[in-house]
Amino acid sequence: MSFLADAGDLSLFAFRAARELVTPPFEFNETLRQLQELGLRSAPLIAVSGLAVGVVMSLHTRASLERFGAESMIPAGLAIALIRETGPLTAALLLSGRIGAGIGAELGAMRVTEQIDALEASAVDAFRYLVVTRVLACLIALPILTTIMNFTGIFGGFLAETMTTGMSLELYFRRAFVLIDMSDYVPATLKTLVFGFIIATVSSYLGFTTSSGTEGVGRASTRSVVLSSILIIVSNVILVRLIFFAFPEV
8 A cells, every 4th residue: 555655646746747847937047957967967977888888789799690691780780779779778777877866865865954845935846946957857868868878889889890890980870870760769769758757756756755864865865766767667668669559660
């Protein structure tokens, strides 16, 4: 029963966040600050991770395709795998660790030190100022960071290929994008909006409902990462099925 109650509270929290996203007033300055904190400062992590993922995927793909004499398909196969699935999911899971833990810990600390109560006592809408701005920042940042991961992953594949076979940059990218069109990129990138919403709302909810002092702050940070990651993986299964239904040519 406690689990069902928590699930219901989280659903109501997420519904309120979605509703207030599109209703004024809007906290533009705080949203920009959160974009810098949650998005811009996550870019190096995403870029380095994408580069490493691209190199590893290229090496593994080569080991598999060499058996069939299809080495020329390595760039296209890597690009399709990254853009359709690996890039969005990996970026979301990485960001659930960095962003989710940060939001959960920050809002949890504000709750136990009564800073949220002080905001509300000052006639500030704490939910709109603290939660809605973070949700909007995540919705904007996730697709951009996913695109960065896709590009750096493809570039990492090029580095692996050029070290192995000496393939030129022009030839690699021509082969990489020969089978890619907007129907591959757009649906896969749009689903990261759902991932961003999950990360922000789950982490904000756990931070907002923190109790038990500093121990509760640590617990909220850990639970934010775990629950966000689980929901991202589960929702990804549903979203993939919806994408195949809506875009049967993908």
